[in-house]
Amino acid sequence: MVKKILIMIHLVSSIYAENAFERNCVSCHQKLPASLQEMFKRYLLIYSSESNVKAGIKHYLKYPSKDISRMSDLFIETYGIKKKTSLSDDELDDIVDSYWDKYKVFGKLK
Amino acid sequence: MLASKNKATNSLLKSEKKSLFRFLALYVLMVIFIIAILASYYYQTQEKLMLSNQRATLFKYAYVHAKRLKVLHHFFDERRDYPRDPRFKSAIYDIDKKSIFSLLEEPRIHFDEEIYIIGNYIHFIKSLDDFYLGTKYIIIEVKDDGLWREAIWKNILAYGLLAFLFFSLFGYYLAKLFLKPMHDSIVLLDRFIKDTTHELNTPLSAILANIEMMDTDVMLEKNRTKLNRINIAAKTVSTLYKDLTYLTLEQEKENENEYIDVKELIEDRAEYFAILAQSKKLTYEFNLTEATIFMDRRKFTRVIDNLISNAIKYNKRKGVVGFTLVQGELIIWDTGIGIKENKIPFIFDRYIRFNHSEGGFGVGLSIVKNIIDEYHMDIKVISQIDKGTRIILKW
Structure with missing residues (x-):
């Protein structure tokens, strides 16, 4: 019984995180010319591993700046820098985890 | 030579x-x-x-x-x-x-x-x-x-x-x-012994022959004791002389092998050394059965002489020298000072002497080993300090 409850809680939290990612990220980024996939690859090119990529994205979301942005100057000049996130650390972690799981390279190459 | x-x-x-x-x-x-x-x-x-x-x-x-x-x-x-x-x-x-x-x-x-x-x-x-x-x-x-x-x-x-x-x-x-x-010092010692050996023969023969010829019955007891001492000393020198001449001259001679009555030879050689044994108040213990061996008499005598001589020399006063003989095996044992276990492997080396209180050059057992090796015989030494030594000869 306890096991079933735990599975349910996990499923619900995953769906919530997925929704949070869709709600908080995809809704704005889909209007931009650079896809989330492209941005993910830019982070990968600099940070390499899962822990580094996640830490890098989280840092940028909390403290967005032109200096540490992975995007080109032209892109920033055109679309500007995003606003500082209002999400909590836990919410950010969930969202970044969803982002990593969606675009990671692990298990996709053949 | x-x-x-x-x-x-x-x-x-x-x-x-x-x-x-x-x-x-x-x-x-x-x-x-x-x-x-x-x-x-x-x-x-x-x-x-x-x-x-x-x-x-x-x-x-x-x-x-x-x-x-x-x-x-x-x-x-x-x-x-x-x-x-x-x-x-x-x-x-x-x-x-x-x-x-x-x-x-x-x-x-x-x-x-x-x-x-x-x-x-x-x-x-x-x-x-x-x-x-x-x-x-x-x-x-x-x-x-x-x-x-x-x-x-x-x-x-x-x-x-x-x-x-x-x-x-x-x-x-x-x-x-x-x-x-x-090696050089050994060669020098060897050469010295060879050179001096020749010079010993004549005076030694003269001493022994004259002792044999003396009529001891008419002698005073005091003089007879003195003569006995001279006899012992002369026989000790004679054994040494025979060992040395064997080493320097006789060992290269052709063997004259024959069947030897071992029992008779032992009794004879024991008798020869009897006067030496008496001087230390030793007693003989014989347990001999008839046995023969096919080899050169001179060489077998050298073996027996050296073993008996050692059994007497390194015995305690009033000790026992024993002989046990069966066909193919001779044991000569004594109740002497014994040999340390770690020294036993070296007793057959030439010039090795572990006890300097007795005279000799340390060549006796080396001769024994040479001869028994030549005849493919087996020698075993069992010894206990202060209890005695047992030499077992097998052929």
Whole structure:
């Protein structure tokens, strides 16, 4: 019984995180010319591993700046820098985890 | 004479052989150790040389692979086919050394080395500055054909063996050089004994003959005791003389083998030494059965004389000298001072004497050993300090 409850809680939290990612990220980024996939690859090119990529994205979301942005100057000049996130650390972690799981390279190459 | 000298001096003594063997064993071990170190150094150098030759090729493969990863990175995730090359196998790892994708046959990777051999494979690791697909490390793997290793082993074996032979011969020469002073002193002593032996014969024969001729019945008791003492001394010298002449002259003579009545000979020789035994108040204990042996009488007499003489010389006052004889086995035992267990292996060496309170040159048992070796007989010494010694002769 306890096991079933735990599975349910996990499923619900995953769906919530997925929704949070869709709600908080995809809704704005889909209007931009650079896809989330492209941005993910830019982070990968600099940070390499899962822990580094996640830490890098989280840092940028909390403290967005032109200096540490992975995007080109032209892109920033055109679309500007995003606003500082209002999400909590836990919410950010969930969202970044969803982002990593969606675009990671692990298990996709053949 | 010359032949006898050569035989006595050219052969190495047991103690000399032991020293030579110990030195050579130590020397050979040292040589093997040095050769092993040099071989190991040579092996490592050759391995490094081979790897540095391979490095250029593998670096080129890694460069090509990085270019392909760059392309894949840009087209990911429309394209997901990992780049493959028939010349090598590869793998990509992220900065945390986590495998992103791998085609390697040998999964053990040493990230702290640039190029290395593992199992039957050579790995080359290239670190990237731009992490395409998250790749920090590209690992290139090629099969190691092992031909270089065969060539190295052949060289090590051939040159190692040559060096070993050379150093062994050199060591043998060195050991002989070190032992030469000891050998020379033995030769000198040997020559001295040979020269002096001749001069002993005439006066000794005269003394013994005159003692035999004396009429002891008409003598005063006091004089008879004195004559007995002279007789004992003369017989001791005579035994020594016979040993020395045997060593210097007679051992080269042709053997005149015959069937000897051992019981009779023992009784005869015991009687000969009786006066010596009486002087120490020793008693004889005989347990003799009929036995024969086929050998040279002079030589067998030398064996018996030396064993009886030792049993008397190294006995305690009022002790016992025993004889037990059955066909094929003679035991001569005493109740004397005994021999230390660690000295027993050396008692047959020439000039070895463990007790200097008694006279002699230390040649008696060496003669005994020579003779029993010549006749393929067996001698065993069982001794206990302060209890006595038991010499067992088997034929």
